[in-house]
Amino acid sequence: MTHIDCLIIGAGAAGLMCAAHAAARGARILVIDHARAPGEKIRISGGGRCNFTNLQAGPDNYLSENPHFAKSALARYTQWDFLDLIGRHGIAWHEKTLGQLFCDGKATQVVDMLLAEMRRTGADLRLGISAGAIDHGDGVFRVSLSSGEILHSTTLVLATGGKSIPKMGATDFALRIARQFGHRITETRPALVPFTLNGPALAGLKPLAGLSTPVRATTAATSFDEAMLITHRGLSGPAMLQLSSYWREGQEIAINLLPGQQAQSALRDLKTTAGRKSVSNALTALLPARLAAHVAARAGLTCNMADLGARDLDHLASTLTDWRLTPAGTEGYRTAEVMLGGISTEGLEARTMESRHIPGLYAIGEAVDVTGWLGGYNFQWAWSSGWAAGTAIADRT
Secondary structure: OEEEEEEEEOOOHHHHHHHHHHOOOOOOEEEEEOOOOOOHHHHHHHHHOOEEEEOOOOHHHEEOOOOOOOHHHHHHOOHHHHHHHHHHOOOOEEEOHHHEEEEOOOOHHHHHHHHHHHHHHOOEEEEOOOEEEEEEEOOEEEEEEOOOOEEEEEEEEEOOOOOOOHHHOOOOHHHHHHHHOOOOEOOOEEEOOOEEOOHHHHHHHHHHOOOEEEEEEEEOOEEEEEEEEEOOOEEEOHHHHHHHOOOOOOOOEEEEOOOOOOHHHHHHHHHHHOOOOEHHHHHHHOOOHHHHHHHHHHHOOOOEHHHOOHHHHHHHHHHHHOEEEOOOEEOHHHOOOEEEOOEOHHHEOOOOOEEOOOOOEEEOHHHEOOEEOOOOHHHHHHHHHHHHHHHHHHHHO
């Protein structure tokens, strides 16, 4: 039987970050994970370059039953703090659109950095090991491991993430253990996930599969101005992934194909400058050719631009800026980047991520009911919540 100061279950972004800080004052810290390699979501993120944070990260970029909960951790360990860590390890990075930061090289640089920080502070890592039954008494957690070993730990951190991308081994383990210890679980569902369509809506878009275009996507009074990608199954791309976190089954989504433009003014200009062209051909000045043909057909306009009257122009403007669709659903956890919902924040201390029910129990990262936008926000929550728990654990040992 082995006794340690802290067992962290989950070697993802939050767990590795927590371990490096929890061990800073000599505590005996062990991270376990059933996977064969640590930080798998880090490795695949950002097309293999890891969108590791966002310059605009702040509490307004997160969804939660309690929108104030994330403020403490995000304010005390910011994107600038993580950038400082990246800089100390010599990792080159660049900014893409909307404040998104990526490694110039491979995403594995971030994993290697976290492992180096763990080695520096003395935290241990064991892979290919799963946690089984867990109980608590007399101030100690007793954890049965798949190796047959029983660990005794003063503190326990749930860092196994959520249910997104099950092919990588994602489970609801953290939710089950939290519930076992009296924590409420808020409704969970896939987020940052493509929409699926069916019937005529899908059939009409199949010829456009693979096409990407800037849009303003809206549902339930929430809008995002980013790219939309039409797929063989429905709608994807950043705008749709963002919208999926706010969408509920049965709701319509509205798509503006001319974000930031005045449709009426643009169409009047086309009537003047391209009056002899068909509506479909004229719209290629504003849209990709295949999408222009689709819009013209949907509007039922086969004439030339010069033949459009005021009502026709109004109708075409509405077709361009208020395209309404009701998704059949989403692609689910199979392709969702994150899980929405999770361990209710009402049972956690915002400064430390410690349970209000069981002293020494912590929950961090995706398992907690704090879900970020697309674009590095969820990694920043992993760094911030992992740091908050790790420093709290170091302070108590």
